Amino acid sequence: MPVPIILDCDPGHDDALAIMLAAGDPAVDLLAITTVAGNQTLEKTTLNARRVCTVAGITGVPVAAGCDRPLVQPLSVADDVHGVSGLDGPSFPEPTVGVVREHAVDLIHRLLAEHPEPVTLVPTAPLTNIALLLTRYPQDADRIREIVLMGGSTERGNRTPAAEFNIRTDPEAADIVFRSGVPVTMCGLNVTHQALATPEVVARFEGLGTSLGRTCAELLTFFASTYRTLWGFPSPPLHDPVAVARVIDPGLVRCVDANVVVELNGRYTRGATVVDLHGSTGRPVNARAAMSLDADPFWDRMVAAVRVLGARTHPADRQPPPS
Numbered sequence: 001m002p003v004p005i006i007l008d009c010d011p012g013h014d015d016a017l018a019i020m021l022a023a024g025d026p027a028v029d030l031l032a033i034t035t036v037a038g039n040q041t042l043e044k045t046t047l048n049a050r051r052v053c054t055v056a057g058i059t060g061v062p063v064a065a066g067c068d069r070p071l072v073q074p075l076s077v078a079d080d081v082h083g084v085s086g087l088d089g090p091s092f093p094e095p096t097v098g099v100v101r102e103h104a105v106d107l108i109h110r111l112l113a114e115h116p117e118p119v120t121l122v123p124t125a126p127l128t129n130i131a132l133l134l135t136r137y138p139q140d141a142d143r144i145r146e147i148v149l150m151g152g153s154t155e156r157g158n159r160t161p162a163a164e165f166n167i168r169t170d171p172e173a174a175d176i177v178f179r180s181g182v183p184v185t186m187c188g189l190n191v192t193h194q195a196l197a198t199p200e201v202v203a204r205f206e207g208l209g210t211s212l213g214r215t216c217a218e219l220l221t222f223f224a225s226t227y228r229t230l231w232g233f234p235s236p237p238l239h240d241p242v243a244v245a246r247v248i249d250p251g252l253v254r255c256v257d258a259n260v261v262v263e264l265n266g267r268y269t270r271g272a273t274v275v276d277l278h279g280s281t282g283r284p285v286n287a288r289a290a291m292s293l294d295a296d297p298f299w300d301r302m303v304a305a306v307r308v309l310g311a312r313t314h315p316a317d318r319q320p321p322p323s
């Protein structure tokens with residue numbers, strides 16, 4: 001049975017591919033896509049989610065907009081990484097996929113109540129929506145099977161030397177999530193930097209011969225240019241789909257148990273995830289920290305999902321009807 005998930009995201013180039021993986025892989029059942037301010041303003045991340053759903057032919061999955069700013073601090077977007085639109089690179093048609101009226105937090109609350117089994121939340125963005133859900137509806141914790149998030153790091157950061165973007169953008173929200181008691185798996189930079197979109201990977205998307213495959217190649221090409229300029233990466237790391245992949249096949253992403261706390265006060269380290277890998281603090285385990293990715297099968301799943309979605313939307317790939 002596919003695992004029911006809700007993807008909470010801020011598209012974002014890597015979020016865009018996380019949406020496609022979640023919608024195109026048969027091991028998960030994507031119940032909803034919710035958006036939050038992060039890589040860009042809420043207005044832009046929501047528009048981008050609708051754009052991705054439109055070009056990928058993802059219909060019947062509700063898209064809901066959530067929080068437009070972090071819980072405490074002002075929003076600081078990542079236009080240096082994702083461009084002014086949040087999804088620079090390809091040109092997108094006017095989206096035909098709409099947005100539901102319900103606030104993202106209320107939609108998640110309703111879906112958790114309605115679904116016959118506990119649901120996995122996959123946040124690939126600042127944790128504002130998830131923290132608000134757990135604060136407003138504490139009883140929902142029992143309806144969440146686990147939270148598998150992209151954020152943090154067992155090592156260094158990217159937004160600051162110490163802090164990763166999703167956690168640094170809303171540290172108070174991340175603190176609420178890690179202290180919630182809900183099982184949390186943290187897919188941090190230390191593992192997502194193993195998902196490098198090399199030229200060979202980009203060529204695989206192009207080689208699908210569909211417009212969706214080309215869109216993915218264009219997204220990755222833009223993402224590569226900012227990662228090269230900002231950090232000198234030869235190929236960009238595709239962070240967010242790693243969290244989806246962990247749900248699809250836990251064997252793809254090896255994890256260890258650890259205590260994780262979020263630094264809220266550090267003069268230079270606010271938003272850092274302090275991951276106790278060796279039990280040296282004596283603090284109890286409250287998370288699984290992802291440590292290594294099986295990269296080749298990860299890319300196989302990612303490309304397969306785009307192939308499935310692309311075949312649905314690209315007329316040349318449609319099989320002729322049986323005669």
Ligand code: BDR
Nearest residue numbers: 012014078124165166239
């Ligand atoms: C995270 O920050 C965002 O820019 C990406 O979408 C990803 O979720 C990586 O630090």
Ligand code: CA
Nearest residue numbers: 012015124125
């Ligand atoms: Ca993201």
